[in-house]
Amino acid sequence: MSSCDHELLFTASSIHAKTVGYKDPTPKQLLAAAHPSGRAPKHQEPPSDSTFPAPLVLPGDDLALDPEYEPQSLKSWINEPHRNEVTVRRRALYVVPVPAVSKTVAFVDAWARPGKEHAKSSIDSPKADDVVQYLQAFYHGLPVKLLSKPRLQFMSWNETPQEDPETGRKYIGLNIGSQIIGIRSRPSKDKVFSGQLNLNDLLDAAMTMLPKDAYxxxxxxxHDLxxxxxDDFCCGRAYGGSRVSVVSTARYNPALDDAQEVEREHPWPASHCRDYVDMCCQEAHEAPMKLAMKPTSPDSSPxxxxxxxxxxxxxxxxxxxxxxxWLGRLCKTASHELGHCFGMDHCVYYACIMQGTTGLTEDAGQPPYLCPVDLAKVLTATGSDEATWARSMLKFCERxxxxxxxxxxxxWLKGRLLEIEGIDA
Structure with a gap:
């Protein structure tokens, strides 16, 4: 068992949030943000903060660096002129499995494994099939398909020099079946991996292979990106307007947790542990800090x-x-990046999978669920409902x-389902 018992929990933003200027939305603003009219329904309260806590806004978090990031309500999402609509002809979500590596660029295969000075991993990276099934639950109501043909393959790229003598940058070819696309690469800056691939080039390749029926x-x-x-590295990115995203498994490898200072005691939901929140805030401030709110003990809430x-x-x-x-970490990022393809911006209302992140520690501390505002957007796009979504996610998680x-x-899903059934009763 872990050495921390997580006896007390925080469901509000940390005291650090106040010092950087983050302003908690009012209950009325939270209700209005989740309503298509942009107005808060009368005689209604937002869900309990023990179900949907506020963003923690710890030192170094994305919202701590940009506390006035513009919110995106359900109404503003609906009215977003560049958002792509799900249509009868364009509604499928596709997952492209990890490309193979040809013998002509065998050295690229080694780039997907940590460098010599880092821990070696004896486990295989997550399977694309598991990611597909997770996304089928997360975006319930839309078909999610594995795009395994043609099988992508990294190979030599002959139209430019193999290596730039000044930068050490190599050019790798990515065969997508219809053509071979050049992918820039470079040595890893932090030397965790020996080489990295350029994310923007991979996104361009994704756009080229987008099926006609794909949403x-x-x-x-x-490979590291x-x-x-x-940049030192990037775990994933989406070109939301172009409906494509790329996610790397590399940095989520648990074998790298010590090297990357990713601790395993306080990922979500333990990221709401009072002692952990207190420690993070105290480390960032020389003077002792008084906790902003009285924490609560774990109870029967979600x-x-x-x-x-x-x-x-x-x-x-x-x-x-x-x-x-490793799979859980990858699934969280996959659902987040696809969320951008649905036109969703980073969330500032609640702790939410659509929050922005500055690194692996914040990434681990964020929840896998969608907050009421962003869930309303997804349900609008998919045509599903919250109870069906929760049951679909629960079925996957119980595996x-x-x-x-x-x-x-x-x-958490079981607790939320009890709340939903109580509301509907």
Whole structure:
């Protein structure tokens, strides 16, 4: 079991949020944001903060760096002129499995594994089929398909020099069946991996192979990615208007957690642990800080049940446990990046899978669920309803009863379903 018992939970924004200027939305603003009219219904309260907590806004978090990020309500999402509508002819979501590597560029295969000075991983990266099934639940109501033919393959790129002598940048070809597309690459800046592929080039390739009936496409890669020259790495990105996204498995490898300072005691839902929130805020401020709100003990609320379920399993140490931990991390990012293809911006209303993130620690601390505002957007696009969505997600999560995130998500979903049934009664 973990050394922290998560005895007390925070469901509000941290005291650091106040110091950087983040302003919590009022209950009326939260209700209005989730209503298509943009007005708060009378005689109605937003869901409990023990179901949908506020964003934590810890030091270094995305909202801490940009506390005035413009919110996107359901109404503004509906009225967004560049948002792509789901149509009868264009409604399928496609997942492209990790490309193969040809013998002509065998060195690229090694780039998908951590460098010599880092821990080696004996487990395989997550399977595309599992990601497809997760997304089938998450975007319930839309078909999610594996685009396995033609099988993508990295190969030599002969139209430009193989290596730039000044930058060390190599050009790799990606065969997508109809053509071979050049993908820039470079040595990894932080040397966690020996090489990285350019994210923007992969997104361009995704656009080229977008099927006619596709609403959106997600490409999976095992290689580390970079977007701009100043980046150390990037785990994923979407060209939302173009309906394509790319997500890398590389940095989510649990074998790299120590090297990347990703601790396993306080991912969601334990990210709401009072002691953890307190520690993060104290470390960022020289003077002692007074906690903003009295924390609550875990209870029978969805968040409380999620923390109890999380605590029921030990910190993962076995290969099978690492495999599911890796899958959970990847699924969260896959659902987030596809969310951008649905026209959703980063969330500022609640702790939510659509929050922006500045790194792996914040990524791990964010929940896998959609908040009331963003769930309303997805349900509008897919034609599903919240209870059906929750049951679909629950069925998937219960397959992974030995993983802390999935079992916690299952407990949260059960609690939320009880709330929904109470509202409908």
């Amino acid at each position: 959106a496409l997600l490409m999976l890669v095992d 970079y977007e701009d020259e100043e 968040l409380g049940e999620a923390v109890s379920a999380f605590q029921s399993l030990p910190v993962p140490t076995a290969a099978a446990e690492f495999r599911n931990l 992974f009863s030995n993983d802390r995130m999935f079992i916690a998500f299952a407990a």
